[in-house]
Amino acid sequence: MLRRPAVYLMLLVVPAILLGSEPRWISLREDGLHDPASPAIEWLQEPGDALSLLPPDSVGNQVAWIRALREGYIEPRTNIFPETKIRVLDMDIVMERTGELPMVRFPHAPHTEWLDCENCHDRIFVEEVDANPINMLAILNGEYCGVCHGAVAFPLTECNRCHSVSRDGFSGKPGVQPTAAAGQE
Amino acid sequence: MASALLAAGCARGKRVCARIALALLGMLLPVAPGAEYGDVVLNRLSERNEMRPVIFPHWFHRIRFRCKVCHSELGFEMRAGANHITMGDIIDGRYCGMCHNGETAWSVDNCHLCHSGKPGLATGIRGSNETGGPGRW
Numbered sequence: 001m002l003r004r005p006a007v008y009l010m011l012l013v014v015p016a017i018l019l020g021s022e023p024r025w026i027s028l029r030e031d032g033l034h035d036p037a038s039p040a041i042e043w044l045q046e047p048g049d050a051l052s053l054l055p056p057d058s059v060g061n062q063v064a065w066i067r068a069l070r071e072g073y074i075e076p077r078t079n080i081f082p083e084t085k086i087r088v089l090d091m092d093i094v095m096e097r098t099g100e101l102p103m104v105r106f107p108h109a110p111h112t113e114w115l116d117c118e119n120c121h122d123r124i125f126v127e128e129v130d131a132n133p134i135n136m137l138a139i140l141n142g143e144y145c146g147v148c149h150g151a152v153a154f155p156l157t158e159c160n161r162c163h164s165v166s167r168d169g170f171s172g173k174p175g176v177q178p179t180a181a182a183g184q185e
Numbered sequence: 186m187a188s189a190l191l192a193a194g195c196a197r198g199k200r201v202c203a204r205i206a207l208a209l210l211g212m213l214l215p216v217a218p219g220a221e222y223g224d225v226v227l228n229r230l231s232e233r234n235e236m237r238p239v240i241f242p243h244w245f246h247r248i249r250f251r252c253k254v255c256h257s258e259l260g261f262e263m264r265a266g267a268n269h270i271t272m273g274d275i276i277d278g279r280y281c282g283m284c285h286n287g288e289t290a291w292s293v294d295n296c297h298l299c300h301s302g303k304p305g306l307a308t309g310i311r312g313s314n315e316t317g318g319p320g321r322w
Contacts, residue, residue: 079254155222155312
């Protein structure tokens with residue numbers, strides 16, 4: 001039995017799938033960044049100790065951060081200075097120039113729950129529909145959405161999370177969406 | 186289980202033994218060690234000043250603060266290595282020093298808790314899960 005290539009393939013693939021399906025976090029000692037000889041290893045929190053308690057995701061930190069926030073698993077502070085204005089915007093934008101891929105629905109709501117308007121406007125994006133020459137090559141190079149996505153927000157392997165609006169099923173007009181349609185994710 | 190497989194294979198001869206060893210090695214590849222997603226290495230000044238590089242964990246901080254606290258209120262640019270911060274700034278209460286002051290979080294005299302990286306690491310954003318960050322980094 002062990003002479004068949006398929007058996008070796010199974011030996012390779014099955015454990016990889018089993019291992020890949022469970023969220024897991026590498027310890028600080030083994031992450032390739034922390035110096036195992038540093039006294040900090042004994043003091044710092046291990047990623048798995050905190051992240052395993054939050055709603056799971058398959059990529060990034062393996063945490064569904066928006067769910068963690070909205071469902072009250074975490075309550076990160078919105079500001080340090082009392083005078084800071086907390087600005088949240090519920091407005092979806094559908095971008096139609098996406099080649100052969102489904103259109104992109106950009107939801108302001110989850111973004112502004114974490115970020116302030118000025119983090120993106122106008123440093124990264126001009127505040128006008130269709131005024132930004134966004135393209136995937138630039139994003140993959142860390143520009144536009146790629147400033148965060150692929151670095152701290154969900155990675156660029158997750159095409160469908162942004163390219164989520166099929167041309168066939170969409171009867172509305174691209175651009176700013178009516179508020180009733182906003183909030184969908 | 187792995188060692189039992191390997192032992193069973195090796196009992197059947199060298200070639201089978203080698204193949205099973207290779208398959209077991211393949212199993213280990215997807216779990217190769219790597220930094221937590223969004224970890225930032227800061228080593229512009231650290232090693233030059235005989236300290237370990239700083240490892241900044243985004244995951245730890247975003248549980249406690251929204252992105253905008255640091256990236257808007259505190260003025261951190263959203264690009265690893267783009268913030269030219271010195272210990273002087275931090276001691277004066279700017280950047281990390283806004284919280285790392287012994288009240289909100291540990292104070293600057295706990296050098297090793299931030300300066301905890303392996304020697305020789307280059308400044309940049311890291312992350313092991315699915316992507317290592319956009320190409321530019």
